[in-house]
Amino acid sequence: MDKVYDHKHVESKWYSFWENGGLFSPKSGRKYFSIILPPPNANGRLHIGHAMYVIEDIMIRYHRLLGDSTLWLPGADHAGILTQVVYERELEKKGQSRHHLGREEFFKQTYQFTQENKKQMYAQLRAMGFSLDWSREKFTLDTEISKAVYQTFKLLYDDGLIYQGNRMINWCPRCTTVLSDLEVSHTDKTSSLWYIKYPLKDSTDFVVVATTRPETMLGDAAVAVNPNDTRYKALVGKTAVLPLLNRDIPIIADSFVDQEFGTGAVKITPAHDPNDYEIGERHSLPKIQVIGMDDKMTKEAGKYVSADKYATRKQVLADLESQGLVERVERHRYNIGVCERCDTIIEPQISKQWFVAMNKTGKSGKTLAKDALKAVKSGKIKIIPERFEKIYYNWMGNLHDWCISRQIWWGHQIPVWYKEDEVYVGIEPPKGPGWFQDTDTLDTWFSSGQWPFTTLGWGQKDDSDFEKFYPTSVMETGYDILFFWVARMIMLGLYVTNDVPFKTVYLHGLVRDERGQKMSKSKNNVIDPLNVAGKYGADAVRMALVFGTGPGNDTNLGESKIRGMRNFTNKLWNVGRFIIDMKPEKIKPHPKKTKEDEEILEKLKRIKKLVTHGIENYHFGIVAEMLYNFIWHDFADKYVEHSKPRREDSQPILEEVFEEYLRLLHPFMPFITEDLWQRLPNKSGQSIMVSGWPKRN
RNA sequence: GGGCAUUUAGCUCAGUGGCAGAGCGCCUCGUUCACAUCGAGGAGGUCGUAGGUUCAAAUCCUACAAUGCCCACCA
Numbered sequence: 051m052d053k054v055y056d057h058k059h060v061e062s063k064w065y066s067f068w069e070n071g072g073l074f075s076p077k078s079g080r081k082y083f084s085i086i087l088p089p090p091n092a093n094g095r096l097h098i099g100h101a102m103y104v105i106e107d108i109m110i111r112y113h114r115l116l117g118d119s120t121l122w123l124p125g126a127d128h129a130g131i132l133t134q135v136v137y138e139r140e141l142e143k144k145g146q147s148r149h150h151l152g153r154e155e156f157f158k159q160t161y162q163f164t165q166e167n168k169k170q171m172y173a174q175l176r177a178m179g180f181s182l183d184w185s186r187e188k189f190t191l192d193t194e195i196s197k198a199v200y201q202t203f204k205l206l207y208d209d210g211l212i213y214q215g216n217r218m219i220n221w222c223p224r225c226t227t228v229l230s231d232l233e234v235s236h237t238d239k240t241s242s243l244w245y246i247k248y249p250l251k252d253s254t255d256f257v258v259v260a261t262t263r264p265e266t267m268l269g270d271a272a273v274a275v276n277p278n279d280t281r282y283k284a285l286v287g288k289t290a291v292l293p294l295l296n297r298d299i300p301i302i303a304d305s306f307v308d309q310e311f312g313t314g315a316v317k318i319t320p321a322h323d324p325n326d327y328e329i330g331e332r333h334s335l336p337k338i339q340v341i342g343m344d345d346k347m348t349k350e351a352g353k354y355v356s357a358d359k360y361a362t363r364k365q366v367l368a369d370l371e372s373q374g375l376v377e378r379v380e381r382h383r384y385n386i387g388v389c390e391r392c393d394t395i396i397e398p399q400i401s402k403q404w405f406v407a408m409n410k411t412g413k414s415g416k417t418l419a420k421d422a423l424k425a426v427k428s429g430k431i432k433i434i435p436e437r438f439e440k441i442y443y444n445w446m447g448n449l450h451d452w453c454i455s456r457q458i459w460w461g462h463q464i465p466v467w468y469k470e471d472e473v474y475v476g477i478e479p480p481k482g483p484g485w486f487q488d489t490d491t492l493d494t495w496f497s498s499g500q501w502p503f504t505t506l507g508w509g510q511k512d513d514s515d516f517e518k519f520y521p522t523s524v525m526e527t528g529y530d531i532l533f534f535w536v537a538r539m540i541m542l543g544l545y546v547t548n549d550v551p552f553k554t555v556y557l558h559g560l561v562r563d564e565r566g567q568k569m570s571k572s573k574n575n576v577i578d579p580l581n582v583a584g585k586y587g588a589d590a591v592r593m594a595l596v597f598g599t600g601p602g603n604d605t606n607l608g609e610s611k612i613r614g615m616r617n618f619t620n621k622l623w624n625v626g627r628f629i630i631d632m633k634p635e636k637i638k639p640h641p642k643k644t645k646e647d648e649e650i651l652e653k654l655k656r657i658k659k660l661v662t663h664g665i666e667n668y669h670f671g672i673v674a675e676m677l678y679n680f681i682w683h684d685f686a687d688k689y690v691e692h693s694k695p696r697r698e699d700s701q702p703i704l705e706e707v708f709e710e711y712l713r714l715l716h717p718f719m720p721f722i723t724e725d726l727w728q729r730l731p732n733k734s735g736q737s738i739m740v741s742g743w744p745k746r747n
Numbered sequence: 748g749g750g751c752a753u754u755u756a757g758c759u760c761a762g763u764g765g766c767a768g769a770g771c772g773c774c775u776c777g778u779u780c781a782c783a784u785c786g787a788g789g790a791g792g793u794c795g796u797a798g799g800u801u802c803a804a805a806u807c808c809u810a811c812a813a814u815g816c817c818c819a820c821c822a
Binding site: 625 | 758782784819821
């Protein structure tokens, strides 16, 4: 054995040994234990955050050692809008656009692109030592998965829970698609609040309204005041004249209006503001669309037609100014919605889209949000750390309907076909001529929201995996996608399978750099998992990610911590070298035990109990620390030193303690533990992976 | 506007009722003797502030402060 541990000689060798030996596939066992890997987006490489999958591998390897029938199923996500944006950028570099290619060719190329990324990503997962069952690998656009997704759409549609509606939605003018509420991020912005005079009809008086978006006034349908506002009592029911367009608009009373804000009178633009839309509905106001889907003014905007909306803002203000209708301008801080994927400012628009009803009860008697809320409240699903349950309740209790259609090309095309007035919803296209399919695509989270049961073959002829492994045991993922993904999986899982998709949700934190900053290429603080695993070993990276971290808390990871864990692997290696390579020639079989012998055996017993209890209760950070301290300080520093003058006596205990310890450490550091374990007497050729979890006694 | 979290050694963080911990860094000493990617020893903290509960508080409660994050349709 070399004096220094070299992971390069060890890691790929053992991974092939495990994989070729079929050790990642479930064997029959006393219980079922399953985790579905959160599918990474197939539009690039994995980053260090994905290496947090190590927590799943720890659970999986632990349960496999326990003798459970254990499945960890890998896959990848086509990631709708994001992948389309990424691939469009690729095309841009070549001076092309998706419109040059056309829908079919664009889809084909993007598919190819994701398949190449998948290969790279899977190589990265292998390099980290993840014991995934590759024979069951899935992609969200696989034929069988797509069929199941369509089946769910049809179920919801037939149940009255999916509907098409003309409603106010979030429109991204750059992506030219609608977005769900969740895909809109909000950022603070300082801008101006313009006070504009609207002349009263047949009067020389004015009513002054305040607005942050003067260009939308072209679509105004009313001026609203609070019914209790004494200042404006006399004006309600009168008519104002919209400047620039000289259109008559009513002055109405609505309790939504805040008397304290601005002048207490507000312009109402039902077609471009969610609140105004609501007020418009209550007062049957016309919805005048003045901003088109391309962010240019429509013909409703009169002389401003075809102009960009930001240019129009300037022009409108200049025109109002020239007529003396701008009373004053204030500085104003407010919140603006931007596209989560491309940062473009969202334009509220009215548009016909597909929605999933969150709070309506279907003919089946099921109600998506309520049922999903109940599953957690009743304890059928447990969220760790617990504080996220409160956040979940709060979100689940205040849901708007979920818009699931997207005007993009990449993804599952909506399974709805039209012919004249007929609508057909199904899994296969309808027979006969004249049908055309809805051109929209499903929200990517609609398909990933079904991942736990679609991957297990729900509804297929051979659904044995579903029978055995569903509900899955644990869903381990980042807290940042609790709403996007976890909540949707709970809703759709319960709806389709009548059972929860998983029993426990374990949420990990974000991986940040050494000083707690978010990793980004521009800050040059990104850690590439493959790079760093190549340098220090996958075992060291794995250990660094879990060592001393708690669930749901962000983890700060710098190279120094990984280096520290690399030193630990070397320490472990040398303990092994001492026991295995420098074995005494004569060994006494049954020596009298010294005080130190008794002590180390007692400590081993204790740590077995603590490690088992710790893993069962998801305290991975503490367990990692205990394992670290045991071998380094209790075993190497004290016991190994003590054993030196009496090797013939102590060798059996050294071997016994070391052997059991390797099995305890194996879920955390699979490569080095396998390598050392196989060097122990009578172990060669077997795998530590299936050697059984140490008994507690 | 609502909610959540964090605040512990120079740095990064564990620790949730019982004598203050780890990694990295720092200081001193030590390379025949498993390991210098090491060993032995050491310096360094009134556990954000102020109250309270308790035999006992970093840990539970209350208030405050700082920082971060999430959610939200006030023009």
